[in-house]
Amino acid sequence: MILLIDVGNTTINMAVSDGEKLFKTAMINTNLNKTSDEYYMDLRVIFELDQIKNVIISSVVPVVTKELVELSKKHLNIEPITIEPPIKTGVRVNTDNPKEVGADLIAVAAAVINNDNKSYLIVDLGTASKMIYVKNNAITGVIIFPGIEVSIKALVGNTALLPNIDIKVPKKVLGKNTIECMQSGVTYGVAAQIDGLVEMIKKEVNEEFSVITTGGLSGVINPLLKTKITDQPNLIFDGLLKIYNLNR
Numbered sequence: 317m318i319l320l321i322d323v324g325n326t327t328i329n330m331a332v333s334d335g336e337k338l339f340k341t342a343m344i345n346t347n348l349n350k351t352s353d354e355y356y357m358d359l360r361v362i363f364e365l366d367q368i369k370n371v372i373i374s375s376v377v378p379v380v381t382k383e384l385v386e387l388s389k390k391h392l393n394i395e396p397i398t399i400e401p402p403i404k405t406g407v408r409v410n411t412d413n414p415k416e417v418g419a420d421l422i423a424v425a426a427a428v429i430n431n432d433n434k435s436y437l438i439v440d441l442g443t444a445s446k447m448i449y450v451k452n453n454a455i456t457g458v459i460i461f462p463g464i465e466v467s468i469k470a471l472v473g474n475t476a477l478l479p480n481i482d483i484k485v486p487k488k489v490l491g492k493n494t495i496e497c498m499q500s501g502v503t504y505g506v507a508a509q510i511d512g513l514v515e516m517i518k519k520e521v522n523e524e525f526s527v528i529t530t531g532g533l534s535g536v537i538n539p540l541l542k543t544k545i546t547d548q549p550n551l552i553f554d555g556l557l558k559i560y561n562l563n564r
Contacts, residue, residue: 318560324376340363407453441533483533527546
């Protein structure tokens with residue numbers, strides 16, 4: 317079995333696969349202070365680690381990457397694949413500074429590449445919200461804006477009277493109390509932002525493309541979108557598995 321790991325700023329998403337299908341997914345909080353031994357104790361509760369034969373890691377948190385690589389070597393006796401040069405990904409990066417493009421962006425882009433020459437816009441709703449444009453097997457442009465939870469923390473942290481809130485969609489766009497007003501802003505507001513950006517991208521690229529949503533909060537925002545979308549919650553794992561198969 318293959319252990320697929322995606323390290324984000326807020327959570328670490330994991331799955332196990334036989335090389336073709338996913339069998340189990342799990343999530344734990346990202347903790348910059350945890351050691352490889354402590355992460356190992358977390359993982360052994362979730363997965364049958366004696367069945368893991370290979371590990372692949374996508375990460376945007378270097379300090380956690382280091383601990384998970386050590387975990388793999390020390391406890392599983394496996395040299396893990398990490399999404400960084402010179403690993404083959406099948407994805408070209410047509411940006412000003414390709415080295416700046418995060419491993420998570422490359423992994424989700426790898427998932428949609430299938431040599432059909434179609435163009436895709438991936439909307440990844442995580443800690444940071446990202447829109448990745450993929451054309452001719454290459455990342456050709458990216459938009460990054462604050463994720464919903466980040467926006468809430470910024471709003472609450474910089475105002476004296478606004479409370480912390482749960483991320484829920486209110487029944488109406490125009491709220492009648494503080495909590496509903498804030499919930500409307502971070503749900504309907506993000507949906508309108510995505511719809512608007514999709515239209516702007518269409519004018520800029522002047523071609524048809526498919527829109528794919530993914531990420532932990534896509535389930536909240538998707539019903540609010542006017543844009544026609546396909547939701548693929550396991551897109552990051554599909555990409556990691558594809559990259560693993562390129563490098564095994």
